[in-house]
Amino acid sequence: MKKKVVIIIPTYNEKANIQLIVPRIFAAVAGAKNYDIHVLVVDDTSPDKTYEVVKTMMKDNNKLHLLVNPQKSGLGGAYLKGMNYAFGQLKADYIFEFDADGSHDPSRLPYFLAKIGDGYDFVIGGRYKDGGSIDPAWPLIRKFYSVVGNLVIMLVLTDFRIRDWTSGYRAISRSVYEAVVPEMTGERFSGYTWQIGFLHKAVRHHFRICEVPIHFVDRKIGQSKLGSEYIKNTLLYIFKARFEEIINSRIFKFVVTGGSCTLIQLISFYLLRHTFFASDQWLQLANFLSIELAIICNFAISNAWTFGDRCLAPHQIMPQFVKFNFGSVFSILIQLLVMTLGQKFWGLGPLITIFIPISKENLYQLLGILIGMFINFFIYSRFIWKQKPTS
């Protein structure tokens, strides 16, 4: 059966452009026999009455559709409504994002379709891929924004596989739509940030994404709707998204948990050594007790937070805690060993005063903790909070 493809064109004051682009699109895909191709114009009640022109064209083209928004809802708002309509009422398998202004060359459409045929979920028209280009006549400032913008996005999101994050020429499958759109909530996606946000979320869902080279032509008719808020919103989005990713990453949580427990261990050891266990014969016992306290805290925080997604059931807690202690045996032994070696070769005694007097034993302890930490991460993630088998 033929796959249904809906090419969504958001328009705002594109009366002259829309008349030219629609026939060019249908001509370009006339040979694509495996696809049933439709065009959906999403117009925000343009003052120039773009929608009237579309209505007239629809009279002799039953594959041309129109959605009119009573209010201007921005590029993202238009695409959201367009996608809901295309995948809903029109029952599309794929949609395209496509500009009305002639910047996107319809003759590239078959290349996108070929990639869809190869099983890709997301095909981007890439201007910076080998064979792609931007319009040499583009004002320098626009080139700068586009090139530097893409570079900043790649750096902040630390993803260099995609070269053109801001391209508005794209093919998107139903499965991407179903996974990504529920996450596209909030005011910040109503404008041009839609493009970056949508692609970023698709990347993080591990969809199959590729780029086909395109030549980007500057618009000849009408005005650009790109505003300065685009830069501000984009920067806000990428930094916030990356920050959220980092603080939600397991390695970050592991480091914070480890850091807090290290602090608990250092403080409790210090307090023990300055109170009940001041005598040097109690050195290793104080060391051991502070290690055990840190282990208990580590277990509790890890279970609730670091490995919270694999949180243990109540009946598993005790046995796993015992296992956790056994798992920490290497770390405990290393810490006791470092302390013993330190005492043997460099002795005990004062070292430095940073607000409070620090002794050599505190340094040995810290060293032991750091070495033990590396071993712990490996053991915890392999044996205690094992990844649940995927069904």
Ligand SMILES: Nc1nc2c(ncn2[C@@H]2O[C@H](COP(=O)(O)OP(=O)(O)OP(=O)(O)O)[C@@H](O)[C@H]2O)c(=O)[nH]1
């Ligand atoms: N429905 C709707 N369409 C919009 C809106 N803003 C822009 N568009 C359309 O989105 C497409 C891209 O907008 P452009 O202004 O060309 O933006 P651009 O291509 O990034 O910028 P230029 O290269 O300067 O043209 C065009 O077809 C516009 O008519 C909007 O608020 N609502």
Ligand SMILES: [Mg+2]
């Ligand atoms: Mg444009």
